[in-house]
Amino acid sequence: MAHSQTIGFIGFGAMACRMAAHLKQAGYGIIAYTPSGKGGDGSVSFLPAPADVARNADIVLVCVPDDEALAASMYGENGALSGIKKGALLLNTSSVSPEATTRLYESGQASGAVVIDCPVSGSTPEADKGALVVLAGGTDEELARAKPVFDIIGKITIHAGPAGSGARLKLVINAIMGAGLAAVAEGIAYGLAAGLDRSMLFDALDNVAVISPHHKRKILAAKNGDFSPQFPARLMQKDMRLFVDAAAREAVPVPTLAAVTQQLSLTKRASPDSDYSALIGIMEHMTANDA
Template sequence: MSESKVVGFVGYGAMAKLMAKHIRAAGYTVIAFTPSAKGGEAEDGTRMLSSPRELAAASDVVMVSVPNDDALESSAYGSDGILAGMKQGGLLINTSSVSPRASRRLFEAGSEKGVGVVDAPVSGSTPEAEKGELVVLAGGNDADIARAAPFLDAIGKKTVHAGPPGQGSVLKLVINGIMVSTMAAISEAAGYGVAAGLDRDLLLDTLSGLAVVSPHHQHKIRSAGSGNIDPQFPTWLAHKDLGLLLADAAAHGAPLGTIAAATQLMTLVNQDQARDDYSAVLPTAMMLASTSDD
């Protein structure tokens, strides 16, 4: 590693700040841009630049952590975007959860400028990011993945090379589809149990200790059941990812009936609890079942 390397983050929310901490610990200099804080310094002392283009011009490697396709579009393209400021031979690592189509478009646009692009969404939330134990789901060519490895190793415990550009995004949607739809199914079944007369605490305690329920979902049952829905993975992001999954699956002719049904339930939760953790579906489903039984 060259001590002179500068890693620029476009998007500097909770996940990005935790990833940046590990990038900094690996010996790199970190700078950042976010639309809400142009210039000055972030709370952690990171120097903030005034535009994506300015940040890219000052960086050897750019890491993007934005919430959706629209945010990627506005930050990457145009006269003031990331690609306008990147040097030929630069490396762009996109950790955002976006559509496979958006990831492939970014790769193609980067290639036209001689910039390597890797789509590298992550599996894990703020606790895993804090510990540097994310699983990185990387899409890209072998050479770009190899160049990105030191940075991906800094933020995660494992990198899965899912295939060519865009396939990291595909794998991310598969994982989130399983995670969110499973939580929705658990929540509906728990709602039925309460409506049918099971003691709520007995039910949740039982579900949170079963081998058929994953450790992740056991934790969510315990937290949401006790009223803790602090956002590790906000509902609006979970709902967004389900929408991306359904759209891309439709383009490939892949039926997703179970996940489509879960999306409807998450749409309901998203109306009033968009900023709460996606596990808010559990108390919501139990409340709905109890109300319908009255």
């Protein structure tokens, strides 16, 4: 089915370029902005500022790494909101804080845009397949407008609630994911220190029900020493930090996840651009050094 609309990407990294490929195949026009002014495979037109993208797009899709990048690309004379069309959709797929999400929603309303927070659950393999899970916050009517896009980049859309709910749900999901990986890393470290055969241990964990499919994928990569980034450690550490801060604002005690955040800080410090599962390798290295 062909589409006459143009989607303007703000940020065009590993996830965004994969989403854009599916949308382009579906017939959408694609333009983009990145701070470097380049990206992708040469088939996408890159414009010099976020405002230029917004002026030339019917839908703006934002996919940036953190609160600071979101603020830099949305506000000011060159920010997307200064050029966005009245009534245009602004889809924020970035994993950012609830506070940054609220600010963008309110600023978008003031500019006449329809802002939906819609971070996605899944890594580059899911993005390649168009099988992300979209976590959307907004009204039924707003999500209905965005549904054609969501149906192309994702396998399911979860309506998390009113504006801001998608961002909050994403923090919950990633916090649980990070905690699970830390438990796997610690369990493997103990098993190796206790003398279990390495291949047997990794293979055993691949065959038990208590390990999620996501973490089984990480275990297989760690067995092979492959920590190429599907979800970089620097981004996972950021999400864990955002979760702990958000929980503190609600006076919710999260001691386990606070400790996991420290482990992911270690992983970020050691290898920021490796996959966050590099924590398994770090723990294994510590165990080997103790042997």
